[in-house]
Amino acid sequence: MAMRDDWAALHRGFGWQVPAGFNIAQACCGRWAARPDAAQRVAIVDHGSGATLSYAALQREAHAMSRLLSKLGVQRGDRVAIVMPQRFETAIAYMAVLQMGAVAMPLSMLFGPDALEYRLQDSEAVVALCDESSIANIAQVRAQCPALRTVVGVGAASADLSWEAQREQLAPEFVPVETAADDGAVLIYTSGTTGPPKGALIPHRALIGNLPGFVCSQNWFGFDGGGESRAVFWSPADWAWTGGLMDALLPTLYFGRAIVGCNARFSPELAFQLLEQRGVTHTFLFPTALKAMMKAFPQPHERFALQLQAIMSAGEAVGDAVFAYCRDQLGVVPNEMFGQTEINYVVGNCAIHWPARAGSMGRPYPGHRVAVIDDEGRECPAGVPGDVAVNRFDVHGDPDPIFFLGYWKNPGATRRKYTGDWCRTGDLATRDADGYLWYQGRADxxxxxxxxxxxxxxxxxxxxxxxxxxxxxxxxxxxxxxxxxxxxxxxxxxxxxxxxxxxxxxxxxxxxxxxxxxxxxxxxxxxxxxxxxxxxxxxxxxxxxxxxxxxxxxxxxxxxxxxxxxx
Structure with missing residues (x-):
């Protein structure tokens, strides 16, 4: 029996609805916290302790943290560094910064002193929120970052101020500012293959641009009726990276569902135990992680009872060995996805609505016009390699909200990213006759x-x-x-x-x-x-x-x- 293929119909029928005013924190937290079930609706589950944070508590703590940041002089548009792993306070910090109209700057706790110093200096971040995993490296470079006025410590971190100590004196009330959809929300530094990292300024509207790809790659995540069998998401992707923030934490919260946070070092056994114990239904796993899981547990159903409904994978090509493992042993056809920090979640698969082809990047997600182009910006014929590029306008001629605002303090690099209305990714691919893209590697x-x-x-x-x-x-x-x-x-x-x-x-x-x-x-x-x-x-x-x-x-x-x- 032929598999269903709704791809063309989904593209034709999809149209963007981007309001002039939009705020990520309001969409991901405020509106859920205002509902009658806010105190029971779980936002985050801590895998280590089993503790949960409801949407009501997430909003309450975010209001208190916004008050603290206001006291510290954080203004609209100021950059606030968030240097913490998957923990409650990380999600609280994002909501607190974004509802102030400030710009959240995620930094991985894996960054060494040099990496932190460059980003803190370049962004001129005024406050940093750190826990024990990052405070030593932040302290080491503090003197070289004159714009960094205050370091707030979370948990066991010893800093200028302790969040826990300050929290006792803060009223959990705050009036969120109104932001335009085009206002800057997140500043993420890309690990470029050449030259120093560039800061990509992501607007609030980019979350809306992400949603079609997220929903498709997660087999219609969020459309589960919202009852007792609500979706539960988990990914080992660091919440400081685009994949962990824009492809996991924020879209999960946007749909009012629960996401599992885990700080332990990744291992195949931990991954399977977590998936089973937390009843995870949807996940994003790197090909590297899936390869390790495949080698460690070739027949996982013999040891683990899983409830998986969708697996998204990105970062590298999955390949047909891992594809077959997911399909045959995990019972889920993996949906490969492709995007980058500047234009995230643009190409991929959705096994329930069009056939996923092993090794393919997939097809453009609804709302995005994607092509393989040559050096002059012309679309390449099928089978001819070229640069994967995304047009500023969708197939209906409407602006695509996925685009970044530009590279921080680097207009020249921003200009070089474009050929006319095409934004180049620097990734090479071929397109087949059915519109599937096949990854050829980075241009370099x-x-x-x-x-x-x-x-x-x-x-x-x-x-x-x-x-x-x-x-x-x-x-x-x-x-x-x-x-x-x-x-x-x-x-x-x-x-x-x-x-x-x-x-x-x-x-x-x-x-x-x-x-x-x-x-x-x-x-x-x-x-x-x-x-x-x-x-x-x-x-x-x-x-x-x-x-x-x-x-x-x-x-x-x-x-x-x-x-x-x-x-």
Whole structure:
């Protein structure tokens, strides 16, 4: 029986409704807190303690925090840094800052001092809210950030002020300001592949722009009737990252549902236990996480009782091995999604309304006009690689609310992001005849070897299908004859790593390298197999779960220079 395909009809029938005045905090908290069931309606569940925060309590605490920030001189448009993990106070801080008309600046608690110093200086943040996970690094750079007037400590953090101590003196009453939909709401720094990070200023309306993609990728999240079987969301994505904030925390709250917060280090066992214990119905899991879960628990239903209704994945290509695992073992076809901080949630799948194709980025979500374009801004024919780009206007000619306002204090970079009305992503893809996009890699990840154009993701996906491999990254290795060789860095699955450690490692390596090379040769083009494979304990990753191929590429270039010098 043919699967239903409503994609074209959904696009034709969808139209944006963006009010002139809109505030994320009011939409995600204020309107739910005003309902009769606000004290019973759960907003956040803390996985560690099992404690819950209702929408009424979230609003009450946000009002108190807004009063404190007002006392500290925070004005409309001021940047307030939020440097905390998935905890109640993080969500409270976002609501408090946004309902003041100030700009929330999420910073990962994984950032070291240098990363924090650059962002705090560039943004001229006036207040930082930190807990024990980040306070030491903030204290280390405080003196170099003259605009940072006050550091507020949460929990065990020792700072200028203690939130808990201040809270006792604060009345939980505050009159939220009215903001325009076009006003700046969030300043998120992107981890650019070249040059220093750029601050993308996201307006309040961008949340509205996110909603079609969120609803589609989560198989109609929020349209569950709102009864006892209400949706429960969880993602390990840090709430300081676009994926954790705009794709998890805020849209879950927008629909008045519960999201689980968890600070523990990710592991496959923890993930499955959390999914089971908290009755999670909808989730966003990185391909890296899904690969680890697949290798650790190939038949999870034998140990865990899951209630999953939707899995969204983004950041890297899922690949058909993980796709099949989700479909066959977790009982949910994964919906891959593509977007970036500046224009988030624009392409993806929705298995209940159009067929998801393993390895495809999906199709443009309703409300977004997306194309693959060449250097001049012309749309590429089907099958021809180009830059994924989003038009400022949807298929009906109406403005798309998904767009960022621009790069912070960097109008030149903002201008370079556009070709006419097309906003370029810097990600390469091809489009097939049915409108599905197929990821080819970052423009700076694709390379040529012996004259052939090599996209790393296809080779990486092939390697991960081998039972001995849990993750892989493919980069060019400089070569005087061919320009570059295909090199793979491979992370071994736990069982294979134990075999290697307990025996003759050199012999193990030689045999497995030959196996993996043959494995790729059998499945891909002859020129794509890795001529060299290096086993590595862990791949370099961004805080958002993406493999940093650039780090490995630079390592290879440095080794080549050193070898040339030695010769």
């Amino acid at each position: 990840d694709v390379f040529k070897a012996a004259g052939y154009r090599i996209g790393p993701s296809e080779i990486e996906n092939c390697l991960v299908k081998h039972p001995a491999v849990v993750n892989a990254a493919v980069v060019p290795k400089p070569d005087p004859d061919r320009g570059a060789l295909v090199k793979a860095y491979v992370v071994l699955a736990p069982q294979a790593a134990q075999q290697r450690a307990g025996g003759d490692a050199a012999r193990f390596d030689a045999e497995l390298v030959a196996q993996l090379q043959l494995h790729v040769k059998d499945k891909l083009a002859p020129y794509e197999y890795p001529k060299e494979i290096e086993f590595i304990e862990a791949l370099p990753m961004t805080t958002t779960g993406k493999v940093q191929r650039r780090v490995l590429r630079l390592r290879e270039e440095e080794r080549a220079r050193a070898a040339g010098g030695a010769a």
